[in-house]
Amino acid sequence: MKRNVLIIGAGGVAHVVAHKCAQHNAVLGEVHIASRTPAKAQNIVRSIQARHGMNHPGLVQAHGLNALDVRATAALIRATGARIVIQAGTSFLNMSVLAACIETGAAYIDTAIHEDPSKTCEAPPWYANYEWKQAQACAAAGVTAVLGAGFDPGVVNAYARLAVDELFDEVRSIDIIDTNAGSHEKYFATNFDPEINFREFTGSVWSWQQGRWQENRMFEERREWELPVVGRQTTYLTGHDEIHSLSTHLNVPDIRFWMGFSDHYINVFTVLNSLGLLSEKPVRTDGGQEVVPLKVVKAVLPDPASLASSYQGKTCIGDLIRGVKDGKPHEALIYNVCDHQAAYREVGSQAVSYTAGVPAAAAALLIASGVWDTGSMNNIEQLPPRPWLQLLETMGLPTRIRDAFGDRKLLSPCGALLKAA
Amino acid sequence: MKRNVLIIGAGGVAHVVAHKCAQHNAVLGEVHIASRTPAKAQNIVRSIQARHGMNHPGLVQAHGLNALDVRATAALIRATGARIVIQAGTSFLNMSVLAACIETGAAYIDTAIHEDPSKTCEAPPWYANYEWKQAQACAAAGVTAVLGAGFDPGVVNAYARLAVDELFDEVRSIDIIDTNAGSHEKYFATNFDPEINFREFTGSVWSWQQGRWQENRMFEERREWELPVVGRQTTYLTGHDEIHSLSTHLNVPDIRFWMGFSDHYINVFTVLNSLGLLSEKPVRTDGGQEVVPLKVVKAVLPDPASLASSYQGKTCIGDLIRGVKDGKPHEALIYNVCDHQAAYREVGSQAVSYTAGVPAAAAALLIASGVWDTGSMNNIEQLPPRPWLQLLETMGLPTRIRDAFGDRKLLSPCGALLKAA
Known part of the structure; x- marks a missing residue:
């Protein structure tokens, strides 16, 4: 059972992911939220507290982090004891967060393809330019990585x-x-x-x-x-x-x-x-x-x-x-x-953030419970779809x-x- | 006879003003062009030279100037011996250029109302907020100031x-x-x-x-x-x-x-x-x-x-x-x-710059020849219109x-x- 979740980002999607993780903290354990702007992460913590959004007593905590810094990210993963990292920040961060997961053995989830700030549209298949290059490293380290676990992709x-x-x-x-x-x-x-x-x-x-x-x-x-x-x-x-x-x-x-x-x-x-x-x-x-x-x-x-x-x-x-x-x-x-x-x-979110964030939290639950904890990198269509869709029936989608x-x-x-x- | 012209600015309107002054430098004398970016003023000098645009042998010269700096502007007026200053730069510069004219006794011409960078639309009549406040100072110093001598205003x-x-x-x-x-x-x-x-x-x-x-x-x-x-x-x-x-x-x-x-x-x-x-x-x-x-x-x-x-x-x-x-x-x-x-x-300009710039040069000719050299501040409608319109017949408008x-x-x-x- 993998426990403790670290959510990267504090925008609309991260807000939903954090709420949904908090609603299932009996399974997921501690919920940590890290943002370049700690005040934004703190706002999410406050939003969860205001809605009594945790189904179990437990920790929800905000952190400051530059997630482009792999060492700092790995250090935060270790410090929080997080075994699941949900990359819900800007798409520019995927590869550095994934590197920190490979270094620490934590599972990795994201909701969109990696983007290079200097490029606006990449040669297909885009995943081959970034994430898929790390598939062997994930397998070697036994790291579970679920790519594109929002609504679309997801x-x-x-x-x-x-x-x-x-x-x-x-x-x-x-x-x-x-x-x-x-x-x-x-x-x-x-x-x-x-x-x-x-x-x-x-x-x-x-x-x-x-x-x-x-x-x-x-x-x-x-x-x-x-x-x-x-x-x-x-x-x-x-x-x-x-x-x-x-x-x-x-x-x-x-x-x-x-x-x-x-x-x-x-x-x-x-x-x-x-x-x-x-x-x-x-x-x-x-x-x-x-x-x-x-x-x-x-x-x-x-x-x-x-x-x-x-x-x-x-x-x-x-x-x-x-x-x-x-x-x-x-x-x-x-x-x-x-x-x-x-x-x-x-x-406290609109449906565009909600549809992207809820599935990522559901994916974390499937990793925590072992159903999707493959020890390898997969896109969603490489994983059994029914357990996830079944969870989403009761989680709002x-x-x-x-x-x-x-x-x-x-x-x-x-x-x-x-x-x- | 007022001679030597200093043109402030090196944009589209200044380009036309400079060309038209050069075409009449037998009357106007030296043509000086001052811009915050000296290279832009130099480009105008080159354009005049390339078109053999002077009707008489004489000086056309570029200068660097921050025309918000009244002392620097007055110093350039003195250094060039300019007796007519044509403010063809951004409208933010009117009041500082006018101040330099009052200080040096040079005549002042502009093609648009003064603007304060921090305000986008002022209480009418707008001129009363800026230029007209200097009417008495102009009269006291015997300074000719012609306001709004483009096409519209003008x-x-x-x-x-x-x-x-x-x-x-x-x-x-x-x-x-x-x-x-x-x-x-x-x-x-x-x-x-x-x-x-x-x-x-x-x-x-x-x-x-x-x-x-x-x-x-x-x-x-x-x-x-x-x-x-x-x-x-x-x-x-x-x-x-x-x-x-x-x-x-x-x-x-x-x-x-x-x-x-x-x-x-x-x-x-x-x-x-x-x-x-x-x-x-x-x-x-x-x-x-x-x-x-x-x-x-x-x-x-x-x-x-x-x-x-x-x-x-x-x-x-x-x-x-x-x-x-x-x-x-x-x-x-x-x-x-x-x-x-x-x-x-x-x-070398389009008609929007041309219609704004030609009348200002014509106004300079009327001041140089004494027809409009009133020693006071006037908007165009306070001056006899026929000599100006007559000049414009032969100057392109x-x-x-x-x-x-x-x-x-x-x-x-x-x-x-x-x-x-």
């Missing part, structure tokens, strides 16, 4: 695995659809760190089509979907983390990711991007100051965490799977709908399916596949 | 004066219309210093209506006009320098300013402004850097001077005057049309009029009013 990978293994005889395409039909009251805001958010859309769009990588421009391919609860949603073909692993691990010819965008979002994005204001390359003002434009855009945008209290509506994220079952064409949408206000009432037989829950409380009525 | 004030004095029995309204039907090849660019350009549109819009100040929001009032040469143009009620003096000096109940904007310009402006990226107030990035967002926007936008070579099309700027003549309602549009490519061929009698030149080469055919 739960959508588990949906895909389940579809391939149990719901279809053959899967021909996986279209991952991520929509947010919620609304905040700001003129414009991103739902998570603007720096990471915009990076997703400034480079090329890589998708896996007919068994090979296809490159498109952002906003080149538009598609509308009729989705459960949230209704008609407009999405665009977008590059995304999970395509870089699913294309390697599943034998499926078409794997695409579609992100929902309003016309207003696209307009603001297009203006900022066309002017060069989303650039990571410094410019020089006529006063001689060197400034990264994207950092200034981030500074003027609302803090994503500040949106939560007024956020209304729901997200709908899922996999539209097409293939063959019993010799006939078959199609199923496996999905979750999450309500912004419900998430806020429970943990239930799975539904819509197919020719109707729209219904997919799993029973004990994790059995429910039959269509 | 030539449009002279059009208004001429209409009130000679073309109408009674003027009831003056609508100043500033349109640019030209196009550059950039996604977006401002035609002059973005910092000054955007400041015009971020505060309230002050106009003079029914004999008092009216406050509107930017883009609240839209009007379309059918204009000569450039055709149908969309404009918006905008605050502008000349309303602040014309409302004091002319007894006209309605004085409004209409600036032409494309839908694309308004969209980009609205996005930037709504996000707070046009703010002059510093924000702090999460790296702890203090940055003024507007300075970063300026840094990523194209240098207005860089637009000139590819700029196509024409500007049309003028006054639509309505009133009474010979007991009957009368309406006249007094205007100039300026061609971007023609301006570029002559002095001829005046036309369109009224019930047709569309024709307004002045003969000797400055006489032409009768309608």
